[in-house]
Amino acid sequence: MSSLNPQLEQTFLKPATIGEPIIERILFNHRPVWLTLFTLLTLFFGYQANQIRPEASYEKMIPTFHPYIANYLAHKDDLKGLGSAVRISVETTEGDIFTKEFQDTLKQVHDEVFYISGVDRTALKSIWASAVRWNEVTEEGLAGGPVIAETYDGSPAELKKLRANIFKSGQVGALVANNFKSAVVYAPLMGKDPETGEPIDYQAFSNKLETLVRDKYQNKTIKIHITGFAKVVGDLIDGANQVAVFFAVALIITLVMLYFYARCLRSAVVPLLCSVTAVIWQLGLLKTLGYGIDPYSMLIPFLVFAIGISHGVQIINAIAHENATGSNKELAARRAFRSLYIPGIIALVSDGVGFATLMVIEIPVIQDLAIAASMGVAVIILTNLFLLSILMSYAGISKASVNKQLHAEEHGKHQFWQLLSTFTQRRQAWALLIIALLMAAFGLHQSQGLKIGDLDAGAPELRPDSxxxxxxxxxxxxxxxxxxxxxxxxxxxxxxxxxxxxxxxxxxxxxxxxxxxxxxxxxxxxxxxxxxxxxxxxxxxxxxxxxxxxxxxxxxxxxxxxxxxxxxxxxxxxxxxxxxxxxxxxxxxxxxxxxxxxxxxxxxxxxxxxxAGNAGIEAATNVVIEKAQYQMLIWVYAVVGILCLLTFRSIRTVTCILLPLALTSLLCQALMAQLGIGVKVATLPVIALGVGIGVDYGIYIYSKLETYLSAGMSLKNAYFNTLKTTGKAVAFTGLTLGIGVGTWVLSPIKFQADMGILLTFMFVWNMIGALVFLPAIASLLYKRNPQSAQANDTLKPKVAVTKITTTKNTQKDEHCHAV
Missing domain, CATH: 3.30.70.1320 (Multidrug efflux transporter AcrB pore domain like)
Incomplete structure (x- = not known):
């Protein structure tokens, strides 16, 4: 069944070309040209993607339009040291800081930090800084001087003087610990590296602190403690290697499950390859357009991969179905593309525009994330709809996979799909609706505990024991x-x-x-x-x-x-x-x-x-996030709803697609409240991104359901046949991606683990919503057609039988083509 003779080509290809969309003709009639173009673009974007590096900017994390931030920026020159800064505490494990050995180490750390590029040397503070002074009134009048006197030589007398100077300087609790066992070097950072003129590379800066300070001076008697935004970002970027490991694990899991799903190595490798290509194109585009990738947006490449797999599985599933009806590999790819490119493009445009609504949040890092996600969705149209269809027209699907499809069509009892199809009956639908309402009420109640901002001390993106x-x-x-x-x-x-x-x-x-x-x-x-x-x-x-x-x-x-x-x-x-x-x-x-x-x-x-200050800036950011979270959701649902309405021209259809998504969003907020995950710059986009992934499921299912309904089937029969094709692919995709991203909970980076939990929940619940709640809502909203229901009381679709005679073996086969 992998190829047809010329007589059969005429039998199949002529009817197929009657209604060929122009986009299909342009794509499939020039396949070598397109493959060459795709290859060249992949090489170019691959080179560009190889140049991209994780980067972060303190200014991009803050809403510069907010009055608090505007006040800070207006007086920034008068408030040196209140932007991004690191604090290095040098601790002695023996005695106190008033020893020659400790002071020598502290001075060396101070000098080492002074020469690190990016440090604002004019604002560097420690008791060894000449600007840190003591003052007192004596019988002769005012007296004062640097905390470390010019006569300091480490002698007991000078150390005694140092102790007195520290008390008189008022630096106890600031630059000197309350218990006198440690002292701080406070290093404000400049906006740009003075040597390169580029924004400070926080990963390189963090690594310098580790090698030039911690590794060099920490020993049995000295401990080094380092905090600050630059160090947090540096640790997150260092953890990117672990993010890559988990991404690779997700790829392997997806490949294995794709193989067991399709029972065809080609059908598993090609969609995986196209999804990875989408990620390469996205990263390459970002680099080409002058963007980087932020530690807080590292999940975007995986989301692009996930969305690509979701659409790829639909294509593979449709091709297998067409092969099972007798089409050769090129014709099967054409027919699959023809049936799916419109709902596929609609779903992806909905994703892209939905992600773009994050631009309404005037925080640069979120706006960059919106651009990255939208670019990723745009390239999926090319890689996982166009390129995948072309590749499969050459590769085809193995006979084993086609036979599996035929056997399932002819002999499968599909008990699970039959069970799900009963949710289109009014009684079961009302029961499901009541359950959904109870879940919504529970989610609404639990989400009241959802907090804005960080809920843990230190850096919540990292583990408490980091x-x-x-x-x-x-x-x-x-x-x-x-x-x-x-x-x-x-x-x-x-x-x-x-x-x-x-x-x-x-x-x-x-x-x-x-x-x-x-x-x-x-x-x-x-x-x-x-x-x-x-x-x-x-x-x-x-x-x-x-x-x-x-x-x-x-x-x-x-x-x-x-x-x-x-x-x-x-x-x-x-x-x-x-x-x-x-x-x-x-x-x-x-x-x-x-x-x-x-x-x-x-x-x-x-x-x-x-x-001003890091806490003041974060307070302003929390105010913006609190206002923006609902504004963002309104925009996302409004845009997705309008696009679905323009496509299906039915309010009822839009309701069927959006209500399950809304339930998932509400339950996700409740889950965040229960897990103690606050809504902040790093987590706010996840809910919007989850809506984008879920709408794909709903659009594909409803598009196929509408096809069967238009053929005159009852809602139950139409949905049963939808489940056997598109529904099966949706269930597989949701479970596969959920398992793949679920491995993230093992990550040593808490931010990635939290995102793994939330994304797993949204993948699975969006799948459940599309498979279970969507047909139940449709059952309650759509009028029944008794004549249609009586005429189609069987669970099998209408078929047209075409006899195909092979010239070589003169065997006659009957192949059933679904209407």
């Missing part, structure tokens, strides 16, 4: 000034930052913030001024307050550390150090600051602005 999170926990436990900093900017008239009324207002704000749970401490120009007031009065603690003598306040402000106020004394930052950056902590802090601003009726011309 080295980064252990380092973050160490710094949080041993320092008063944590790694999570929320900054309120207080703007005044020029030369008025040290005005009593300005300082008094800041003092009130700082006191209120320190009463909140989750706030470790607060620091500002007020702390330094109070310390100086005490020094002016022989260290008497009762003078640890703001003095109304303005000249004294002005004099005290002059000796404050750089960063306590800006150059013209018109901006004073208030640093609020938090226990963590959990969503609830940030929400509480923002609410309290805004309440203070509303209550404040103080100095004319004094303005409190939110917000």
């Amino acid at each position: 080295r980064y999170n252990m380092d973050n926990s160490f710094i949080t436990d041993n320092y008063t000034t944590s790694t999570d900093i929320f900054v309120v900017m207080v703007q005044s008239a020029k030369e008025k930052c040290s005005d009593y009324r300005t300082l008094d207002a800041i003092d009130q704000l700082q006191w209120r913030m320190q009463q909140l749970p989750g706030v470790q401490s607060g620091r500002s120009l007020v702390n330094h001024t109070k310390q100086m007031m005490t020094g002016y009065n022989e260290g008497n603690i009762k003078w640890l307050a703001l003095n109304r003598n303005q000249p004294l306040l002005d004099q005290a402000s002059v000796t404050a550390l750089p960063g306590s106020y800006n150059a013209d004394c018109s901006l004073t930052p208030v640093f609020i150090y938090l226990n963590d950056h959990k969503a609830e902590t940030l929400k509480t802090v923002v609410a309290e600051v805004e309440a203070f601003i509303d209550d404040f009726k103080g100095v004319e011309g004094l303005t409190f602005k939110l917000a």
